[in-house]
Amino acid sequence: MPESDKNHYCLDKLIGFVGNDPDAIKNMVNLFLSTTPDLLQSINSGFHEGKAENLAKAAHTLKPTLDVFGVEDTYDLIRSIEQKAKRSELDAELGKHIEQLNTTMELVFQELKLAYLET
Amino acid sequence: MDAFRIFIVEDDVFYGEMLRHHLALNPDNEVHLYKTGEECLKNLYRSPAMVSLDYSLPDMSGLDVMRQIKKEHPEIPVIIVSGQEDISTAVTLLREGAYDYFVKDDDVKDRLWNVLKKIRENVQLRSEISYLKEEIGRKYEFRNVIKGNSPSIKQIFGLIEKSIKTNISVSITGETGTGKELVAKAIHYNSKRAKKPFVAINVSAVPRDLIESEMFGHEKGAFTGAITRKIGKFEQASGGTIFLDEIAEMDLNMQAKLLRVIQERELTRVGGNELIKIDARLIVATNRNLADEVQKGNFREDLYYRLLGLPIELPPLRYRGNDIILLAKYFVDEFCKENKMKKLSITESAQQKLMGYHFPGNVRELRAIIELAAVLTDLDQIDESHISFNSADAAGNLLMEESSLEEYTRKIIRYYLQKYNNNVLLVAKKLEIGKSTIYRMIKEKQI
Ligand SMILES: Nc1ncnc2c1ncn2[C@@H]1O[C@H](COP(=O)(O)OP(=O)(O)OP(=O)(O)O)[C@@H](O)[C@H]1O
Ligand SMILES: [Mg+2]
Numbered sequence: 001m002p003e004s005d006k007n008h009y010c011l012d013k014l015i016g017f018v019g020n021d022p023d024a025i026k027n028m029v030n031l032f033l034s035t036t037p038d039l040l041q042s043i044n045s046g047f048h049e050g051k052a053e054n055l056a057k058a059a060h061t062l063k064p065t066l067d068v069f070g071v072e073d074t075y076d077l078i079r080s081i082e083q084k085a086k087r088s089e090l091d092a093e094l095g096k097h098i099e100q101l102n103t104t105m106e107l108v109f110q111e112l113k114l115a116y117l118e119t
Numbered sequence: 120m121d122a123f124r125i126f127i128v129e130d131d132v133f134y135g136e137m138l139r140h141h142l143a144l145n146p147d148n149e150v151h152l153y154k155t156g157e158e159c160l161k162n163l164y165r166s167p168a169m170v171s172l173d174y175s176l177p178d179m180s181g182l183d184v185m186r187q188i189k190k191e192h193p194e195i196p197v198i199i200v201s202g203q204e205d206i207s208t209a210v211t212l213l214r215e216g217a218y219d220y221f222v223k224d225d226d227v228k229d230r231l232w233n234v235l236k237k238i239r240e241n242v243q244l245r246s247e248i249s250y251l252k253e254e255i256g257r258k259y260e261f262r263n264v265i266k267g268n269s270p271s272i273k274q275i276f277g278l279i280e281k282s283i284k285t286n287i288s289v290s291i292t293g294e295t296g297t298g299k300e301l302v303a304k305a306i307h308y309n310s311k312r313a314k315k316p317f318v319a320i321n322v323s324a325v326p327r328d329l330i331e332s333e334m335f336g337h338e339k340g341a342f343t344g345a346i347t348r349k350i351g352k353f354e355q356a357s358g359g360t361i362f363l364d365e366i367a368e369m370d371l372n373m374q375a376k377l378l379r380v381i382q383e384r385e386l387t388r389v390g391g392n393e394l395i396k397i398d399a400r401l402i403v404a405t406n407r408n409l410a411d412e413v414q415k416g417n418f419r420e421d422l423y424y425r426l427l428g429l430p431i432e433l434p435p436l437r438y439r440g441n442d443i444i445l446l447a448k449y450f451v452d453e454f455c456k457e458n459k460m461k462k463l464s465i466t467e468s469a470q471q472k473l474m475g476y477h478f479p480g481n482v483r484e485l486r487a488i489i490e491l492a493a494v495l496t497d498l499d500q501i502d503e504s505h506i507s508f509n510s511a512d513a514a515g516n517l518l519m520e521e522s523s524l525e526e527y528t529r530k531i532i533r534y535y536l537q538k539y540n541n542n543v544l545l546v547a548k549k550l551e552i553g554k555s556t557i558y559r560m561i562k563e564k565q566i
Contacts, residue, residue: 017228018140028137035133060175060202064223065133 007115008107010070017068029116033109036065040105043081047090047098056085071108077101122149123239126167128159128184129200130177134223138171138200141228142235156184163188167195169218169238171231174201174208182212189216196238200227206287210429213281261305265298266449267442271434275302278431283309290426291404293433296483299404300364302431307360312400315359320352323368330373332389335380341390353386356399366426367405367412371419378422401426436481444470446482450489451501458537463493466502476508494534532557533566 011025018024039062046055059082066074077097084094125142127150129135135152142150151167153159156179159170170188174181185197196218201208209220218238221230261279265272282289283306291299300319307317325333332341336351353361363369369377380386381401385394403426412418436443447470451463465473469492478484492505535546536557543561547554560566 014137017137019144024140028133028140031133031136061131063202064131067224068134068137 007111008072008104009111010072013068013070026116029112032065032069033112033117036062036105037109039065040102043098044102046085047095050090052085052088052090055090056082059085069108071104074101074104123147123169123235124149124165124167125151125235126159126162126170127152128154128156128170128176129173130154130175131173134173138231141231145235148235155179156181156187159184160187163192163195166192169196169198169235171198171200174199174203174212182215185212185215185217196234198231198234200231213278213429261309264305265301266446267439268445269439269442271439272442275431275433278429279306279309282306282429282431286400288401288403288426288428289431290409290428291402291431291433292409293406294435294479294481295406296481297406297433297435298482299406299433300362302433303360303362303364303402303404306402307362307400310360310400312359316356317360317362318352318356318399319362319364321364323365327370327373330369331376334377335386335388336391337389338391341388345390348388351386351388353380353397353399354395356397358398359400361399361401363401363403365405366403367407367409367418371417374419374422378419378425381422381425401428436478436485437476443473443478443485446485447473447489450486451493454490454493459540460493460537461499463496464500466500468503469501469506472503472506529560529566532560536566 014025014028018028039058042058043055043062046052046058059078063078063082066078077100081094081097081101084091084097123145125148127135127138127142129138129152132154135154139150139152142148151162151165153162154177156176159172172181172184176184181199181201185199188195188197193216197216199212199217199220200223201220202223212220219230219234221227261283262276265276265279267273267275279302289303289306291302293299303319304317307313320333322330332345332349332351334351334353336349336354337345339345339348380397384398385396387394409418409423409426413420413423436446444465447465451465454460455462473485473488480487488506488508489501491507492501495505496502532546532550532552535549536543539545539549543554543557547557557566
């Protein structure tokens, strides 16, 4: 399977939590799609406006959600974002991390919408 | 069984909803989701069977919410789910009565499930008739060894249970004879390290200049008298537990060395230079107040914080209420069993006498008092006249009965025969009297 066909999330853990129940999964996906963009927004604006505390808080809240949705390559990423924000290190490296997070999340949003909303 | 009502208090909408779904998978669960601490407190009248509480809530801290819950409903188990791994917060929460503490991480699901299962079992058991209640205690090994039923000792059981699950260092304090060593062993033998050695070292019992080699070992020729290599206690405890008893008695110089070893997790034997990795869980105990010793400059502050870990403060026996009687009965039964004597009971007045005493030597003293009483009585019960509160008195009591020397002799022989399972030869040897003397007394039914 070509790399681009592979989804950037994995629902195994979510299913572990809510059971293999299509309605419950759809419900959680919807919730994910309606709450995470705001958190991502807070992370971005926190960074650009120098509000480290808001940034750290949003990252903290997003962390378990990413774990549950098995979002690829974000396990260490979100933790380092949270830690850097906590230390108020709003530097270029953090900017790069956030950019990386944005990119991955954008893909995940698209993939999830495709799989769960337009069927 | 009625619906099992669970409160989830969680401001993260996603996580809260997920927990709700998860817990609702079991149709017996009735799950309520609240976003603030206040909402949760307002609904406590519904008497939930358990509360799962996020540590950082928008309106108040998880700790404050828990305190409120505990104030009004101390019986409701509160589980803290937090986004942060922070051992000192965890310790505080557990000490304040949290049933469990976990981090929103990989295994929340399983742990939550297990905790629920345990709480359910407890709820079920609690509602069963009284003899079954004892079963709850029997379920856990350490509860069979450490006897007690008072609230203060139950709190200790809770802490022991916590310490069993992790490798956290444990510091045990309490007056002499309160059971510090017993607790240390209970932790080790119920932990994952149980199959590896439990190695104890009593700091005050080892001469100062030998303590380092005792703890860390030495190489051949390290000092005069070191004729072979010696493996120290820390190395012996590898994979298991090292118990440093009377830690407050360690001198400052040795404290510095110990601190380094704990920090580096490595040691060198005395006279050697090889670095040896250590993997021993640390439990320390003292009957002094270590914080005071730090104040007085007798104990290093940095070491104190290193060793503190999960602090367990054993209450003096005099504050354990009815446990005094419970323990007394236990010691009598044990003593009779060991010595193949028939069962003895403890009269009401003897019990009252015990309850009125302050036991400066705590459980150890109680045990000695009871064993002496069991020896002194000629009846099938222990009454107040057999209970005496210091051993000098006891001898006095024996003499006060004003028997003839012959009668004393008979008493003593009778006691020894009981103690040694009617082995006449052994008793004769112990008392340095002829075996024919004993046989004669038996024959003449004097014994
Ligand atoms: N709760 C208990 N149930 C049964 N036996 C107990 C209990 N507490 C203490 N004991 C017994 O009392 C005696 C003293 O206990 P232990 O040696 O653990 O006390 P300690 O606190 O270490 O005393 P010290 O400070 O003098 O060293 C032991 O024989 C122990 O088995
Ligand atoms: Mg001891």
